[in-house]
Amino acid sequence: MANADTQTFSAIPVLPLSHALDAATKPHFLEHLRHALLNVGFLYLSETGLPEQLIRDVIEECQGFFVKLPLEEKERIDMKNEKSFLGWSRLDNETTAFNPDHREQLDLSTPHLVPGPEAPLYHNLLAPNQWPSTQYLPKFRPVYEDYMRRMSDISTLFTSLIAEAIGLQPDAFTKFFDANQQHKLKIVKYPEVEVPDLAPNASEMDRKKWEIKRQGVGPHKDSMLTSYLLQASNQLGLQAQNAKGEWIDCKPIASTLVVAIGQGMEALTDGVCASTTHRVLSPRKGEGARYSVPFFQGVSYDAQFEAMDVPSEVLRLRDEARKARKDDVEFTFVKGRWGHLGEATLMNRVKSHPDVGERWYPELLKQIRAQQAAVAAS
Structure with a gap:
């Protein structure tokens, strides 16, 4: 952990994606991207090329899901119905850091068929979506299928830019993706909570x-x-933690995406790309519900753990940057613990959604609870 005098970030940088597509501005973009990767692990991406009308539709359909759908329709597409962890989760159903998350959500993914009986257990994560009925939301499915297709392209482009920013070839991460790579998306509602001032x-x-x-x-x-x-509404709530333990607000900025570097990227780049701890605070009484639509770039569940050959000069920058990082959240991708990324991912999902684990993965849930009990007793 860094000491109190460590220089660390106090704001989240904004990078225009359009600058990466212009030969004149790309070097400057990559320089700023490298700094964000090493020292922040969070950034705003502006000028993404997403159509403004699509963004408006995504926000409208997100809010419509929670406002228009009756409870029985949500229960019809409950996450517990399937082994894939795709579907609706009721309020307070997911846990993070041993406490319930006060949010309601729907998990979706890019389309996949149900895996065959000989597939590894973690291939259960690949499956069709549970869509809300067109009776209530006729535009919902086409809007989100379009959005996920476009976000798949943006995430692939951005990953190639990450590679270039840290001295790798643009296609350095290609081997970690399937030909028909699964990506995931959530639509989320954070209701108001009545909590007095601290x-x-x-x-x-x-x-x-x-x-x-x-x-x-x-x-x-x-x-x-x-x-x-x-960020599909205007409330504050998303915060990233810097090395001093301070929580930095990621305020909503119109027509931007907040990019977070994941633990998989940190592991594959041998720690060069920082995966930063973040959280969401629920809106308080009178602020209105907060809505968000996170898209999660996937990686092949069959991929093996390995680190990239990052140039030595970038590794030296990493070593310096690590002095200004705060790492007190459990790391999912511990080398030697799992043979494939899919195994770690499945265990992580069971931990977050124990109700799905109880129904479909009781042995894995038993292992997780035994590990948690051992940690609590130590």
């Missing part, structure tokens, strides 16, 4: 209790390569 002289214990009451999503790092968050 007293200026509050104890550490009182502060922790206050944070748990406001937990939209607890402190965590995203697991895969990169994620892209469309």
Whole structure:
């Protein structure tokens, strides 16, 4: 952990993606991207090329899902129905950092067929979506299928830019993707919570209790390569943690995506790309519900753990940057623990959604609970 005098980020950088597509501005873009990768692990991506009308439709359909769908329709597409962890999750159903996340959500992915009986267990994550009925939301499916297709292209482009920014060939990460790579997306609603102001002289214990009451999503790092968050309402809530332990607001900026570097990217780049701890605080009474649409770039579940051959001069920059990083969240991709990325991903999903684990993966859930009990007892 860095000491209190460490220089660390106090704001989230904004990078225009269009600058990466112009030979005149690309070197400057890559320089700023490298700095963000090494020292922040979070950034805003502006000028993405996403049509403004599509962004408006994505936001409208997101909010419509939570407002227009009756409970029985949501229960019809409940996540517990399938082994894939795709579907609807009711309020407080997912856990992060051992506490419930006060949010309701729908998990979707790019289209895949149900795997065959001989496939590895983690291939259960590949499956068709559970879509809400067109009776209630006739535009929902085409809007989100279009958005996921476009975001797949953006994430592939951005990953190639990450490679270039740290001295690798643009196609350096290609071997970690399937030909028909699965990517995932959530639509999320964070309802208001009634929580009083935290007293200026509050104890550490009182502060922790206050944070748990406001937990939209607890402190965590995203697991895969990169994620892209469309903030679909204007409330504050998303925060990234710097090396001093300070929580930096990622305020909504119109027509931008908030990019978070995942643990998979940190592992594959031998720690060059920083995966930063972040959280979401629920809106307080009177602020209105907060909505968001995160897109998670996937990676082949069959991929093996290995680090890239990052140039030595970049590794030296990494070593310096590590002095200004804060790492107190469990790392998903510990080398030697898993043979494939899919195994780690499946265990992570069972941990986050124990109700799905109880129904479909009881042995894995038993292992997780035994590990958690051992940690608690130590």
